[in-house]
Amino acid sequence: MADANIRIPTDARDRLAEIAAAEGLSLRAYLARLASTLLTPAERAARAEQARAELLKWNGYDLTEAEAAQVDADLDRRLAEIRTR
Numbered sequence: 711m712a713d714a715n716i717r718i719p720t721d722a723r724d725r726l727a728e729i730a731a732a733e734g735l736s737l738r739a740y741l742a743r744l745a746s747t748l749l750t751p752a753e754r755a756a757r758a759e760q761a762r763a764e765l766l767k768w769n770g771y772d773l774t775e776a777e778a779a780q781v782d783a784d785l786d787r788r789l790a791e792i793r794t795r
Contacts, residue, residue: 713738 723737730740749757765771773781 726740727737730737733740735743762772
């Protein structure tokens with residue numbers, strides 16, 4: 711496997727190295743593990759679509775785009791309220 715150099719601020723590198731060390735990993739191993747656990751935007755969209763299809767099959771739940779936008783707006787509002795506490 712080829713290595714890559716990634717430029718990040720020193721404080722970010724140091725923080726990641728500290729987290730990795732606390733888990734008994736090198737920074738390289740920690741970042742590789744982290745990358746393997748994160749989803750790309752395309753993977754997230756595919757999983758969301760699969761979840762919607764399963765929900766529809768299970769109970770007929772199928773939001774319209776307007777309803778989904780309202781749910782998203784409500785969630786954003788609630789998260790903003792929590793952040794201001």
